[in-house]
Amino acid sequence: MKPEFSSDEELIAALRNSDEHALQLLLKRYHVTLSKFAFLILKRRDLAQEASTNVFVNIWCRRRSLLIKTSLRSYLYSAVSNQALKLLSRQPKHEPISLEEVSPEELADTRRTDTELLFKEFEAQIEDVLSRMPDQRRLIFRMSKIDGMLYKEIADTLNISEWTVQNHMVQANRQIAEALPEFRANWLNRDTEDR
Structure with missing residues (x-):
């Protein structure tokens, strides 16, 4: 055995x-x-x-x-x-898909609401901004916002300091806020309260 x-x-x-x-x-x-x-x-x-x-x-x-x-x-x-x-x-950089490239069938789907379409457009805009970020900043942002990891967990996982994680998140939030001022609300600012 x-x-x-x-x-x-x-x-x-x-x-x-x-x-x-x-x-x-x-x-x-x-x-x-x-x-x-x-x-x-x-x-x-x-x-x-x-x-x-x-x-x-x-x-x-x-x-x-x-x-x-x-x-x-x-x-x-x-x-x-x-x-x-x-x-x-x-990997070669790919251009983000715009809302105009969504197929007519998708747009005609009666189950899709205006809110869902706005969210999809917002998501595409966020992805566009993320694609222009340095790789590590993009990774840290995804780990925090999408995976819900705490700064300490991210720091331990990537073997970097919590300060570095926080700095990348501040820069990422600033970059998104500058690119998408209409979406500047709580979604981006909740980090400092939670972490």
Whole structure:
């Protein structure tokens, strides 16, 4: 019977000793979760899978000298975040889809209300502003606003300071507020109260 490692430290030690079962267990525990996290950044399943797989390949290649100063979970999330940002930087920039490009069938759908259309337009405008942000700022904004993560969680995941997270959020909110002054209301300003 193969051992089930009771702690991450035991798992890391086994990896350093080239234990393939430890790698399989690591994949089983984290691959799906890391792929989902990478998908939040990349918005493409194939690239998310690639980012996650690259992390495990790198771990295996560097297993003998593997040094993890944080928790294994934080290390993996930070590594997949870096891989995703690297893949994202290699992707060509796409123009956002405008409301005019919505198909006539979608517009004719009687279940779609004016509010839904306005929200879709707002969403497209936000995506346009986000696409012009630096990769890390965009990622931090998504982690905070879309995933609902606290600044401390974001800082731990990305292995940066909370101050850096806060600074990026202030800059992102300012950038959105300047680009979309009509949507400046509570949605953007609730950060400082919640965090």
